Amino acid sequence: xxxxxxxxxxxxxxxxxxxxxxxxxxxxxxxxxxxxxxxxxxxxxxxxxxxxxxxxxxxxxxxxxxxxxxxxxxxxxxxxxxxxxxxxxxxxxxxxxxxxxxxxxxxxxxxxxxxxxxxxxxxxxxxxxxxxxxxxxxxxxxxxxxxxxxxxxxxxxxxxxxxxxxxxxxxxxxxxxxxxxxxxxxxxxxxxxxxxxxxxxxxxxxxxxxxxxxxxxxxxxxxxxxxxxxxxxxxxxxxxxxxxxxxxxxxxxxxxxxxxxxxxxxxxxxxxxxxxxxxxxxxxxxxxxxxxxxxxxxxxxxxxxxxxxxxxxxxxxxxxxxxxxxxx
Amino acid sequence: xxxxxxxxxxxxxxxxxxxxxxxxxxxxxxxxxxxxxxxxxxxxxxxxxxxxxxxxxxxxxxxxxxxxxxxxxxxxxxxxxxxxxxxxxxxxxxxxxxxxxxxxxxxxxxxxxxxxxxxxxxxxxxxxxxxxxxxxxxxxxxxxxxxxxxxxxxxxxxxxxxxxxxxxxxxxxxxxxxxxxxxxxxxxxxxxxxxxxxxxxxxxxxxxxxxxxxxxxxxxxxxxxxxxxxxxxxxxxxxxxxxxxxxxxxxxxxx
Numbered sequence: 001x002x003x004x005x006x007x008x009x010x011x012x013x014x015x016x017x018x019x020x021x022x023x024x025x026x027x028x029x030x031x032x033x034x035x036x037x038x039x040x041x042x043x044x045x046x047x048x049x050x051x052x053x054x055x056x057x058x059x060x061x062x063x064x065x066x067x068x069x070x071x072x073x074x075x076x077x078x079x080x081x082x083x084x085x086x087x088x089x090x091x092x093x094x095x096x097x098x099x100x101x102x103x104x105x106x107x108x109x110x111x112x113x114x115x116x117x118x119x120x121x122x123x124x125x126x127x128x129x130x131x132x133x134x135x136x137x138x139x140x141x142x143x144x145x146x147x148x149x150x151x152x153x154x155x156x157x158x159x160x161x162x163x164x165x166x167x168x169x170x171x172x173x174x175x176x177x178x179x180x181x182x183x184x185x186x187x188x189x190x191x192x193x194x195x196x197x198x199x200x201x202x203x204x205x206x207x208x209x210x211x212x213x214x215x216x217x218x219x220x221x222x223x224x225x226x227x228x229x230x231x232x233x234x235x236x237x238x239x240x241x242x243x244x245x246x247x248x249x250x251x252x253x254x255x256x257x258x259x260x261x262x263x264x265x266x267x268x269x270x271x272x273x274x275x276x277x278x279x280x281x282x283x284x285x286x287x288x289x290x291x292x293x294x295x296x297x298x299x300x301x302x303x304x305x306x307x308x309x310x311x312x313x314x315x316x317x318x319x320x321x322x323x324x325x326x327x328x
Numbered sequence: 329x330x331x332x333x334x335x336x337x338x339x340x341x342x343x344x345x346x347x348x349x350x351x352x353x354x355x356x357x358x359x360x361x362x363x364x365x366x367x368x369x370x371x372x373x374x375x376x377x378x379x380x381x382x383x384x385x386x387x388x389x390x391x392x393x394x395x396x397x398x399x400x401x402x403x404x405x406x407x408x409x410x411x412x413x414x415x416x417x418x419x420x421x422x423x424x425x426x427x428x429x430x431x432x433x434x435x436x437x438x439x440x441x442x443x444x445x446x447x448x449x450x451x452x453x454x455x456x457x458x459x460x461x462x463x464x465x466x467x468x469x470x471x472x473x474x475x476x477x478x479x480x481x482x483x484x485x486x487x488x489x490x491x492x493x494x495x496x497x498x499x500x501x502x503x504x505x506x507x508x509x510x511x512x513x514x515x516x517x518x519x520x521x522x523x524x525x526x527x528x529x530x531x532x533x534x535x536x537x538x539x540x541x542x543x544x545x546x547x548x549x550x551x552x553x554x555x556x557x558x559x560x561x562x563x564x565x566x567x568x569x570x571x572x573x574x575x576x577x578x579x580x581x582x583x
Contacts, residue, residue, distance in 0.1 A: 050421055075423035086414040090345050102337035103422040 003028045003155060003187050004049065009058035011044050018044040020210035021058065026189060026203070028154075029181045033201035034191040035291070041210040042191035043083065046159050049189070050080055063154050076104070079148030079186075080157045085140050087147075089133040093124055096132060097147055104151035114150050122146035138169030142176060149184055156180065158190040162197060174200055195291040206295060213298050218291060225289035225297060228266030231258045232273070233282040243277050330431055334424040338432030339439065342403065346440055356399055360391045360448050364455075379549025385455050386551045389539030390512025392467070393532055395448050396441045396475045397510075401503055403437035404482025407579075408492055426580040430483055434572055437479025438472055445471040452543075463542045470542065470561070474535035477568035481531070483575035510536050516554040531567040534560040 004026035011019040019041040026032040034042045047053045048060055051071035059066065065073040087096050097115040106114055119125045122142040132140065141161060148156050161177065162170040178200050180186055190201070198204050198218065205215040214221060234240040237259050241252045244261060248269075252261045263269045266286040274281060346353065368384035368391070375383040410416040419429055449467060452459055459467070485498055507513075509523060510532040516524055527533045538560035540553040547553075553560075 052417075052421060072423055075421060078421075080417075080421055082414065082417055084414045086416075086418040088341070088345075088415045088418075089413065090348065091341065095341075095344065099337050099341060100418070100422075102333050102340075103419065103424060105331070105333050105423075 001028045002026060003063055004032075004189065005059075005061045006045075006049075007059045009045070009048065009060055010056045011041075011048060011053070012056045017210055019048070019055075022205075022207070022210070022212045024205050024212060024215060026155075026187060028187055029185060030202040031178070031181060031188040031190065031200060033198040033204040034189070034207060035193070035195065035198050035204050035295070036191075036207035037193055040193075040207045042193075042207060043159055045207075046080075046157050046189070046191060049074075050078060050157060051075055076151070077154040078157060079151065079153035079155070081141070081144045081148050081159065081161055083159045083163060085144065087132045087140055087144060090131060092129045092131055093119065093122075093135070093143055094128045096143070097150060100147050100150050106151055118143075118146040118150050121149075136169070137165050138172065141165065141169070141173055145173075145176065145180075149180075149186065152184075153186060155187045155189055158188060160191055160193070162192070162194065170197070195295060198291055204291070206298060208299050214294070221291060221294045222289040225293050226262050227264035228269075228289065229260050229262050229287045230266050230269060230273070231260045231285045231287070233258055233284075234277075234280045235282065236280060240277060240280050243280075244273070247276050248272075329425050329427070331424045331428045334422070334428040335432040335435060338419075338429065339436040342406070342433075342436035342440065356395070356402075356444055357447055359398065360395045361451070363394065364388065364391045364448075364451070377549065377551050379547055379551050381544050381547050381549075381551050382456070385457055385544065387513060388452065388455055388457065389543045390510065390536050392445050392448055392471065392539055393474070393510060393512050393536040394507055395445050396471055396535070397478055397503060397507055397532055399441040399444050400437040400475045400478035401482040401485070401498070403440055404433055404479050405486050405495060405498065407433060407483065407486035408489055408495070411490065412492055427576045430480070430572065430576045430579050433483055434476055434479040434575065437482060438476040441475035441479070442468065442472045445475070457543060459543060463545070466542045467539060470535060470538045470564070473561075473564050473568055474531070474538075477531050477535075477564055477571050480568065480571035480575040484571065484578050487575070487578035487581070506530055506532050509533070511540075511554060512536050515551055518550060531564060531571075534563040534567075538564065 002025040006025070007023050009019055009022050010017070022041075022045065034045065036042055044053070048055050049062060049067055051067050051074050054068050061067060062074045063077050065077075067074050088099070091099070094115060097118050098111065101111045101115055119128050122139075122145070124139060124143055124146075127135070127139070132143075135143070145156070145158070145161070158177065162173055165173065174197065177188065177190070180188055192198055201218065203215065203217055204221060205212045206221070207213070214224070232240065237254055237257070241254065241259055244250060244252045244259075248261075250261050250263065252259045266288070270284060270286060273284070364384065364387065368387045372383040377383055377386060407416070410419070446468060449464070485502065489498065505526075509526045510530055511527060512532070516527045516533065516537075519527065534555065537553050537555050538557060540547075541557040541560070
């Protein structure tokens, strides 16, 4: 069953079109990744799905409820971890969770237990009564994810969950997140601009400049690249290239003293090459396509990094527009 | 629609934070006492009141009003902090109405202010005032409705200001003038006519005036209250209702 359905969704902020007619669906209890550079329209889409802003046109529904006209029902069935921390740093971990339990009207008999479970789940039981301002970035994120699950939502939104975390905390957080659909019977909708992190998703939609340019499972997307790339160093590159063309019918190219060929199944091709032209080969290596390659192929550019970029300008423009007008 | 659980937890959060911030508690108690004893005490020797009350006794209701004004506005302005530090998002995506948030904030401002006003009120015997038990109950009631009105006014302000840099603007250009134009430090009837106009659109004026009625009911001279008691109470109640509705609308619009 598709728990999220988005149909031809458009959101404009003044002259800027942040989301430009996107459509997609998310299956229940899967991890769906929204992938794209800063300013691509990821957060805007999340904000529409979370009922925080109204779409300019098009439809978005969650568990059968319209995200605009039935916002109360939608809010009850979602949990959100925002890009920036939304914990109260002057309260303790337990107090933050308790606040959430009251706000979502968790039955009195269950409040305490659910808060304790969340602390356990976030591995923060020994820090439960410490103020949030003493917590590290990774601890805060884990607590926010656990908090987002207290009211048993059907969908959990994670907006750039690993932004600003060190590699170790990132790794931990991903292990934590991949277990969620199974353990908590929840669908995960996440955004990221770290390509390698999107590998954990069941399905990915690649978004750029407000449009979805491709979607599929990570494996399907990598097929766009056309398989693995094999790099060879040989005694005589020219001769080897001719021989490869003659033997396999593949056009090889040369770059930085290496020749490389693109083949569907690299691991089966390497022994074949060694058998045929083994004497000339000095070294051989194979590279599996990454989602980064996919993005590069689809958009003709690398996904932009976190620092200042054209995307940030758009983001800033959208923010200031929203400060002035929106917030409906 | 108002969700009781949401209002309760918003109030509980403000109380927890208030108790934890010792410096805030001390400064909000110390400020009125400084005004009362250092300003009021000094001026008492300078200002002939021409009636039964001394100047220090005269400003006592005004100082109660000051306590309520500062605490209520400060409590509501915390909305700006919540926005700045991201916590407001947690509240805004929750399945509760925006009006519950406004009621929760206004109620916490009301309770915190009233508690502090009661602490200041306890100093009345040191000023040579004698206030009966019935009047004390009346003072607490007036303090509570005044605090609710002013906390709602604070929410209106907080909806229009986005960052905490605006805090000093609010303090210097709205809160301080409201205090001086409320009849707290000098009777409204002795002010120039233009300033009297300002006092009449200031809800604090009527709060302070009602407190004057309850603090020195027998005073007849120039320091006596400026308006009838019933009018004072009605104006404060009306202001409370109107301001909480405007606050609700403003908050809904601006989040």
